[in-house]
Amino acid sequence: MRLALLFSGQGGQTPAHWQQVREGADGELGAALARVLPAFADPLSAPAPEQLATNRIAQPLIFAQQMLLWGRLQSSLPKPICAAGYSLGEMAACSAAGAFGAAEGVALCAERAAAMDGAAPGEHGMLAVLGLDDELVSTLAAENRLAVAIRNAPRHLVVAGPRAGIAAVVPRYEAAGASRLVHLAVRTPSHTALLTGAVAAFKQRLDVLSDRRLAFPVFSAIDASAARMARPALDALARQICTPLDWAACLQAVREMQPDAVLEIGPGNALARLFGELAPEIPVRACDDFRSPDGIVRWLTADS
Missing domain, CATH: 3.30.70.250 (Malonyl-CoA ACP transacylase, ACP-binding)
Known part of the structure; x- marks a missing residue:
């Protein structure tokens, strides 16, 4: 089984995803979320649906939901042949490949959100x-x-x-x-020059992370270049904040890896639909299509 992963970006998050994270995040991941999302520390508190669109909540929440799902699936699935992430989703793709841990990623997402909000105040x-x-x-x-x-x-x-x-x-x-x-x-005006001011501070934060070989290649959403080491992947994470994304090229790069199946991890199924339109010959599903991680594993291992 040649498995490729796609990690979704912002836009599809719902209160149900908040609840998934609330019920599943514990240990270091739960503590990291409580530090950056005050509402997470209070079991009786939850953000209103419109608040889920704000960067400061959406970015750490979506990342945590993706890493929870991948943590539950990883041991039951073959090692992926590649991964790509749509905007924020590239943070999860890099973390899944080993560039940084899930708890550290939550903190990084909160810093990313703050930098973006500070660079482009207003509506x-x-x-x-x-x-x-x-x-x-x-x-x-x-x-x-x-x-x-x-x-x-x-x-x-x-x-x-x-x-x-x-x-x-x-x-x-x-x-x-x-x-x-x-x-x-x-x-926020993601991937435009309006966010140029957010790049330097976030890059400085990423520069302190260690370089290492990734478990599988991560395609940059900017230009579909494949990173096999952490450093170029991290550099791309900083650049993509203010750089337009060529997601079409990224999906084509995934297709050219000739996966047997593609799985979208994160809120919604927009990436699965886009990939299905590009490559109808390759089975693709989104985690949100299933009721449980067990269903995802059964789909991916049915013929193995």
């Missing part, structure tokens, strides 16, 4: 635009003080920037014939 957001030529999407975005942040697939881009700009560009995309517009549950 920002991200909008997925489907069905329009890339050049038109980019042109209309620039005219409204936005920038292309992610290329998911041909004619499927994500733009980011001030919420006022997003509000202004929506009717223009509609008039141009966009097949779908989706406001993402993210409140």
